[in-house]
Amino acid sequence: MPYIEWRGNKCRVRWDTGRVHPDTGKKIYDSKSGFTDEDEAYNYGLDRESDVRNDRYISRRDGAVLMKDYCRTWPDTLEVGHLREKNIRSMLRLYIVPRWGDTAVGDIKPSAYRVWKKQLKAMPNVGEKYGEEILTVFSMLMDDAVEDELRPASPVPKTKRHRGKYKKKPREKKREMLIQDVHQLACNALTFWGFPGFVFCWTVACTGMRPAEVYALRREFCTPAWPASDPDAERRAEAGKRYAGESPMPAVRVQWQHQRENGVLKLFPPKYESHRDLVVPPFLAELLAMLLDTHDEPWMFPSIGGSPLANANFTYHYWRPIADGRESREAYERTQGGRVQHVGSRRPVPAIPATAYAGKRLYLLRHGHKEWLDEDGHSRIATETRMGHEVAGVEGLYANVTPVMERRIMDSLQRRWERFVATLEDDWMPSFPSPLPVDLSRWMKEQVKAAQDRES
Incomplete structure (x- = not known):
């Protein structure tokens, strides 16, 4: 029971907290002073002891932690x-x-x-x-x-209450991803970045990889070297049987993503530990093989200067010029010492036209890849697994992605490419500031001819 003691003209109430001091074994009491009425103080003590008995008591000392x-x-x-x-x-x-x-x-x-x-x-x-x-x-x-018993309950409501005026959450405006728009992005990247940029745009659109995963794509996890180059023996054997067997399917493995830890660029597992194997259409497999032959870097897509893409502010320095377009940078004016000077650019780049993705995020190419899979009618488990998502519940537990599902994805992406290139004109090739390391024009002519032959 609580007891009252007077200190001057104020009284204090003390009550048993139900705890015992670990060293002395004596009961621990809590108190509150400042009362002028004994009954009020006594009732306050009774309420606290009731909280103790019902396991909802927070000591004044604990609750006072700032x-x-x-x-x-x-x-x-x-x-x-x-x-x-x-x-x-x-x-x-x-x-x-x-x-x-x-x-x-x-x-x-x-x-x-x-x-x-x-x-x-x-x-x-x-x-x-x-x-x-x-x-x-x-x-x-x-x-x-x-x-931690610092308060009896959280001040944050756990259920959504309809307080006040309803306000619909704004959603990002999106349009369908058209393959001609991806082609324009790839052409802009070819002008601004070079051959790696051309392959980069088609890789994101045809795999749905997250940007950080594409930055960290290494040559040992990319066709044609993979799966034979996989450092894990067990995974190499399983993937070899599945993708390099009697009916081979070119594929890449999402093994890493680039992140910075304490300012140092490092390799980390992909988001949600979503390691996965992604089949790619034959045209993209050829582009990837061509790109690998042009450099000796450990990563698939070197930057303009040859370093990892993750070292650059990719959105600002790469994606915005590619998606938004920009004026020619072959020469520009600057004012120095009060005089206007005409200066030649250290890296002259022709004018780049704006695309349908002007002002939009690179991540929308990943969204668009899912649109393509949905349009082609692929199963939900195959689509979500390819995107690096887990299907919850019994559906995800019982489902499995089979080689037949993957081959259908590969074939549908290839058919989409062939339908597009069959309509390409001869003057599709954009201008670019430096010679290409591959004969891309000849390769594209072969692709167009092969597609037109199949159409006929």
Whole structure:
């Protein structure tokens, strides 16, 4: 039972917390002072002891831990990837600690959380998706605070309540991926980047690989060397039987992606550990083989300077000129010392036309690859597996991608290519600033003739 003691003109109530000191074995009591009425103090103590008996009691000492102190140690308890941990620490430092740092963990109220949520979404530098990420991290933080017995419940509601006016979430506007648009991207890449850029665009469109996976595609995991060049003996044997047997299918293996850890570029497993083998159409297999013969780098797609693509800001320095187009850079004007100078570009590039992907993301080529698979009627398990996704539930448990499914994908992509190149004119070849390491014009003429022969 709680008991009351007077200190001057104020009284204090003490109650049994139900805990025992680990060293002395004595009971641990908690207290609250500042009462002027004994009955009020006594009833307060009864309520706390009721919380203790019903396992919902949070000691005043534990609940008084400041958020800035809790946020300092909380990230160390997470088991996430290095990029995710880096992002979480950034959100804590920039948004959560500045707002809640001097507030006790146990004093955060649901109403205060709702106000902060509204303020956060109104910040001009916080986009909608990033704001949702910050709120997700805060919700995780509060859930762990409950488990650590720093507060009785989370201030973040666990069920979606229809509060206020309904607002439909905006979705990115997309158009279908037309093969002629991919061809224009590839031609722009040929002008701006060279032969690796031409093959790069067709590889993304015909495999659906994530950009970081394409950057890290190494020659030992790419046709025609793979699967014979796979360093894993067991995988090499299995893949050899499947893709290099009596009816061979050219394929690449998604084994790595490039990420930076502490500023150092490293190889990491693909997103969601989605290692997978991807059959490619014969025309792309020929392009990949041609590209491999032009350089000795360990990665499939070298940058303009020969280094890994992941070292460059690919979106800004490669994708935007390729997708958006730009004026000729053969010569330009600059003002130096108050005088206007006409300077020849160190890397003159002809004018590049804008494409249907102007202002759009490279990632939409991955989306478009799934559109092609869906249009051609491939099974859901074959499509999702190729995209690096897992099909949940019984459907995913019982399903399996067979060689027949993969051959159908390879054939449908090849047919799509042949239908397109059969319509190509002779003047399709764009201008490019430096000689190509391969006779691409001759190769394309052979592709066009072969496609036209099949059509007839």
